[in-house]
Amino acid sequence: MTTEAMLEFARDIDRNGVTYLRGYAGALVEFAQFCIENGISCYPKICSVVSNPIDAIGRRIIQEGLHCDAFDVYGSNECQNMAHECAQSEHNLHVLSDLRHLEILDEQQQPIEDESEGVVYITSFTNFIMPLIRYRQGDRTNWIKKTCKCGLPFPLIHRIKGRESNWLVDKNGQKVFAVTSPFFDVPNFINGYQYVVHAPGKVTIKINPNKKNPDFEKGIEYIKDSYSKQYGNRFDFTYEIVDSIPHDDGKLRIIVFEK
Ligand SMILES: [Zn+2]
Structure with a gap:
């Protein structure tokens, strides 16, 4: 965004009392950094970050610039939302298992049941036009084998550790x-x-x-x-x-x- 567009964006958030921001990690972090450097007051209640896992640096910049916490949404163009970070689980994500069947497979394409790292495969329950069955998503993560403090029954995965191509x-x-x-x-x-x-x-x-x-x-x-x-x-x-x-x-x- 240009400087003028970011100023306008900040004014819109303030004017309309926007409480929820959702955007690409790079864009939201850049906007938060812009607010810090220009002394702009911007107070949404929550930011959801898509496209890249938000790291500790991005979280710190969003907290400083936008005065709220950032939460990861794990999604893709093919499968839409697959998991969402929980506020009570140290940045782990709940799999939206009522919408998607998420598997973590090893190099032999066998399901990993413990907390070892593997590759994400997805079966969608909601796409009736182009069924995706055991679709190789290509992201790497692992299961977190414990019940979340929040009480939700959805299983937990560790934050995405990068795509297979990210090595x-x-x-x-x-x-x-x-x-x-x-x-x-x-x-x-x-x-x-x-x-x-x-x-x-x-x-x-x-x-x-x-x-x-x-x-x-x-x-x-x-x-x-x-x-x-x-x-x-x-x-x-x-x-x-x-x-x-x-x-x-x-x-x-x-x-x-x-x-
Ligand atoms: Zn939870």
Whole structure:
């Protein structure tokens, strides 16, 4: 959105008493960041985030800028809404099991019953035009095998850990998932990040620091140190400090490939 459009959007929220915002993660986080930087008061009651799982950094920015909590909605164009984050379950999501049959399958396409990670497959109960049966959604997550404090009977899954295509390949050709964790340890120091892949094992990590935090350089050092310890023998990382991470029509692209 342009600056003028975001100003108008903020005015509309205030004027109309909007309490519920739903949007792409990239767009809502950018809007919240805009409110922080321009001292705009905007007070919806709740934000639902679609298209990308919202991470600790995005949650912090939405809480600061829009003064409310952000909740993940797991959905797709093919299957619509499949799961929704519960306020009482540490960012886990309830599967909408009255509408979709969600399975998590292993590499042999066998259902995983414990809390091991696998790939999501969906059977829709509501699409009578184009039935989708065991449709490979391609996202990775795991079951949370406990009853939620809220009392709802819908089963729980962990927040989506990324699509199958969202992996990095190390120098030895091995896939690595969930390389983002160091960022989640220091959400107050960071406004955004992105991996730019040049070749297997050769990656630039773009970091947009939260310069409102006087100690942001400590956060950057923590991230560099964590990657060095965890993946130093598998990747050659270089770092680029940037002022923003552009989104792609509202979608956050965690991993992009050098053209
Ligand atoms: Zn719940």
